[in-house]
Amino acid sequence: MESIILQLLNGLDKGSAYALIALGLTLIFGTLGVVNFAHGALFMMGAFIAVTLNMVFGISFEVEDPTRTDFLGNVMMVDTPYVVHWFGEGVGNFLIDWSVPMAVVIAIPIMALIGVVMERGLIRFFYKRPHADQILVTFGLAIVLQEIIKAFYGANPIPTPAPEAFVGSFDVGQLLGFDPFAIMYPYWRLVYFFFAALIIGLVFAFLQFTTFGMVVRAGMADRETVGLLGIDIDRRFVLMFALAAVVAGLAGVMYAPILSPNYHIGMDFLVLSFVVVVVGGMGSLPGAVAAGFLLGILQSFASMSWIIELIPGINQVVIYLVAIVILLTRPRGLMGRKGVMEE
Amino acid sequence: MLGLTAKDARLYLIVLVMLIFAPFFLNPFPEGSGLAQFNAGYPDMMQRLVIFGLFAVGFNILFGLTGYLSFGHAAFLGAGSYAGVWMFKLLTMNVIPALIVSTIVAGLFSLLIGFISLRRSGIYFSILTLAFAQMCYSLAYSVLTPITGGETGLQLALDDPRVLGVTQTAEGNIPVPHLFGLPMNASTSLDIGAWSFTFSVGYYFAAVVFALAFYFTIRLFRSPFGLVLRAVKSNQGRLSYTGLNARPYTLAAFVISGMFAGLAGGLMVSMDPLAGAERMLWTASGEVVLMTILGGVGTLIGPILGAGAITYLEAIISTINSTVLHRWFDIFPEWLENLLVNIVYPFVGSGWHLTLGLVFMIVVIFLPGGIVEGGRKIYGLFSRKREEPGSMPPNAAAQPGPGE
Numbered sequence: 041m042e043s044i045i046l047q048l049l050n051g052l053d054k055g056s057a058y059a060l061i062a063l064g065l066t067l068i069f070g071t072l073g074v075v076n077f078a079h080g081a082l083f084m085m086g087a088f089i090a091v092t093l094n095m096v097f098g099i100s101f102e103v104e105d106p107t108r109t110d111f112l113g114n115v116m117m118v119d120t121p122y123v124v125h126w127f128g129e130g131v132g133n134f135l136i137d138w139s140v141p142m143a144v145v146i147a148i149p150i151m152a153l154i155g156v157v158m159e160r161g162l163i164r165f166f167y168k169r170p171h172a173d174q175i176l177v178t179f180g181l182a183i184v185l186q187e188i189i190k191a192f193y194g195a196n197p198i199p200t201p202a203p204e205a206f207v208g209s210f211d212v213g214q215l216l217g218f219d220p221f222a223i224m225y226p227y228w229r230l231v232y233f234f235f236a237a238l239i240i241g242l243v244f245a246f247l248q249f250t251t252f253g254m255v256v257r258a259g260m261a262d263r264e265t266v267g268l269l270g271i272d273i274d275r276r277f278v279l280m281f282a283l284a285a286v287v288a289g290l291a292g293v294m295y296a297p298i299l300s301p302n303y304h305i306g307m308d309f310l311v312l313s314f315v316v317v318v319v320g321g322m323g324s325l326p327g328a329v330a331a332g333f334l335l336g337i338l339q340s341f342a343s344m345s346w347i348i349e350l351i352p353g354i355n356q357v358v359i360y361l362v363a364i365v366i367l368l369t370r371p372r373g374l375m376g377r378k379g380v381m382e383e
Numbered sequence: 384m385l386g387l388t389a390k391d392a393r394l395y396l397i398v399l400v401m402l403i404f405a406p407f408f409l410n411p412f413p414e415g416s417g418l419a420q421f422n423a424g425y426p427d428m429m430q431r432l433v434i435f436g437l438f439a440v441g442f443n444i445l446f447g448l449t450g451y452l453s454f455g456h457a458a459f460l461g462a463g464s465y466a467g468v469w470m471f472k473l474l475t476m477n478v479i480p481a482l483i484v485s486t487i488v489a490g491l492f493s494l495l496i497g498f499i500s501l502r503r504s505g506i507y508f509s510i511l512t513l514a515f516a517q518m519c520y521s522l523a524y525s526v527l528t529p530i531t532g533g534e535t536g537l538q539l540a541l542d543d544p545r546v547l548g549v550t551q552t553a554e555g556n557i558p559v560p561h562l563f564g565l566p567m568n569a570s571t572s573l574d575i576g577a578w579s580f581t582f583s584v585g586y587y588f589a590a591v592v593f594a595l596a597f598y599f600t601i602r603l604f605r606s607p608f609g610l611v612l613r614a615v616k617s618n619q620g621r622l623s624y625t626g627l628n629a630r631p632y633t634l635a636a637f638v639i640s641g642m643f644a645g646l647a648g649g650l651m652v653s654m655d656p657l658a659g660a661e662r663m664l665w666t667a668s669g670e671v672v673l674m675t676i677l678g679g680v681g682t683l684i685g686p687i688l689g690a691g692a693i694t695y696l697e698a699i700i701s702t703i704n705s706t707v708l709h710r711w712f713d714i715f716p717e718w719l720e721n722l723l724v725n726i727v728y729p730f731v732g733s734g735w736h737l738t739l740g741l742v743f744m745i746v747v748i749f750l751p752g753g754i755v756e757g758g759r760k761i762y763g764l765f766s767r768k769r770e771e772p773g774s775m776p777p778n779a780a781a782q783p784g785p786g787e
Binding site: 075143159162165171172173175177182183184188196222307317318352353356357363 | 446448453454499502503505506507509511513514515517521522525526626665666669672673675680729734736737739741742743744745747748751772
């Protein structure tokens with residue numbers, strides 16, 4: 041029982057990331073009808089916003105520390121970050137410690153800008169082109185973005201710590217009445233899950249309860265009719281692209297402490313997120329979220345040691361196997377609607 | 384000739400002449416001159432050109448004719464390489480059985496993957512093939528290590544059985560792949576003045592295989608079967624109204640192109656008996672897509688040109704370093720020299736993938752028909768001047784273009 045709950049929890053954080061990326065992918069599919077292979081790159085750029093902010097706050101200079109001396113009796117030089125020097129001990133260290141949550145604030149405008157530039161500068165020329173061309177051009181863009189990041193940050197993963205307050209694990213087991221220390225779950229993963237749930241809730245609320253969201257949903261269902269009603273649907277769709285970029289970016293920012301970002305982190309997630317979208321049903325937002333969590337949890341269950349002993353390598357392929365089974369039995373995915381991305 | 388129309392026979396002859404005399408015209412710069420690094424006439428490079436040409440020609444049978452964009456073709460190349468190395472390990476170092484088995488294994492493999500993936504079309508198909516290729520990659524990297532050699536790759540060893548061959552040579556070395564006793568790495572060179580031309584067994588063997596495969600491809604393009612595949616691309620719905628089920632045809636195209644990839648993989652290990660999982664990575668699949676697009680999708684000559692251009696550029700660009708750049712821009716004043724070097728540097732050497740990505744985007748955005756279409760446009764520009772401006776040649780639409 042304990043191990044089942046533990047695996048369930050372990051699946052949640054990966055599932056959250058899949059769900060967030062798949063949500064953005066589906067938004068872009070549904071509104072613009074574009075297959076965005078560069079969506080993983082947006083996730084990666086989000087993660088690198090966190091890395092950059094952490095680095096920027098860490099920029100330091102050497103000062104003499106009169107209270108300490110080295111073994112020769114000279115005054116020791118100590119690295120002092122500029123933020124500590126400017127804002128004092130308390131605020132400075134707080135900024136450094138909380139760089140990842142702060143990156144969330146910065147990431148929203150940056151990712152929105154990147155999304156708008158991407159859509160206006162490249163994607164909009166591809167609405168009328170075949171899907172193969174869309175796949176190829178965004179694939180090329182993903183390579184370019186990856187290589188730019190690699191040129192600046194190198195090829196190695198860069199560890200980006202979570203705030204001190206979230207280091208350590210939360211004893212979930214005790215809360216549920218099990219023995220202490222039976223089910224330990226890192227705080228930051230818990231934070232990630234709630235963060236993802238919040239973002240998903242906000243996106244759904246935005247689409248469901250605002251006039252803007254209503255128009256967008258109408259546009260997803262029947263673009264032509266909405267256009268005939270005199271609504272400039274294209275302009276709203278640009279904003280949806282920006283929104284999808286922000287969602288992917290935030291997913292990346294918050295994921296940085298869980299998995300040290302490197303330049304191909306986005307592609308690793310993208311392939312799986314595509315599978316998630318396919319399983320959930322192309323064009324279905326609830327499907328994307330449900331399938332994201334489902335596959336994340338399945339993957340974590342498949343990583344249990346006795347299952348690996350039973351079927352070696354199942355943890356590597358379970359997602360793909362599920363995708364194959366779903367596509368063979370329910371070709372439209374779990375919640376796919378008729379007529380969406382059929383050809 | 385050989386059942387080809389005059390036009391196709393001309394194209395085939397040109398390709399044959401190119402293959403035979405490649406060691407000469409890929410080596411236009413004399414040895415030791417500053418431009419010698421642009422030479423591509425050494426065996427390793429020429430083999431790569433031919434092998435990737437074969438891979439791209441096979442990929443084009445699927446993507447060019449049926450329009451199904453597979454993002455997992457590297458998996459078949461990888462499967463073919465592994466099968467080839469296993470034949471070297473178990474049976475004999477002769478390359479013929481290795482090539483046959485590589486092709487068959489890749490064919491069976493693509494039959495399985497194609498059978499499932501082809502149930503969906505469009506984006507679904509691309510994603511499914513991508514997922515399958517990633518699955519093969521991660522399996523080859525982890526669980527299948529006894530078969531694939533995992534991270535180190537599958538290599539020959541001194542204690543391999545080699546039932547029909549020798550386990551070790553007389554000197555105690557691992558034997559090299561050969562064609563009935565003719566070693567693949569044997570070569571002879573011809574020196575004319577400052578030029579040195581190398582003719583290797585491996586290259587000419589690969590060229591013969593390529594020539595046979597290309598002949599097969601031309602016949603396939605011109606056959607009724609090829610016509611059905613084109614019909615799948617232009618309108619699958621109408622095809623089914625005529626009473627034809629498209630799926631067996633697309634599956635056949637998928638398997639044929641998978642077998643081409645397996646053959647390319649087999650050739651690859653015949654030249655260098657080492658197979659690694661990274662050959663199955665999605666970037667490798669993306670590269671063959673790019674070759675086909677860059678050359679010209681659906682044309683006969685396009686994939687060859689694209690594969691040649693990409694392979695050549697990769698080899699040249701990835702060897703350029705800052706010393707070479709400084710030598711190039713030597714003639715400029717120093718500040719300009721440094722500026723130019725700093726501008727160009729991120730795109731060369733280890734930055735080759737950045738250049739690749741940019742080329743990819745530029746080709747897809749501005750020249751979706753690739754080199755062949757570009758050539759046709761230039762040709763059209765010059766030939767139209769002689770005719771009435773704005774008037775098309777009477778049967779331009781009906782006639783296949785020069786590269787087709």
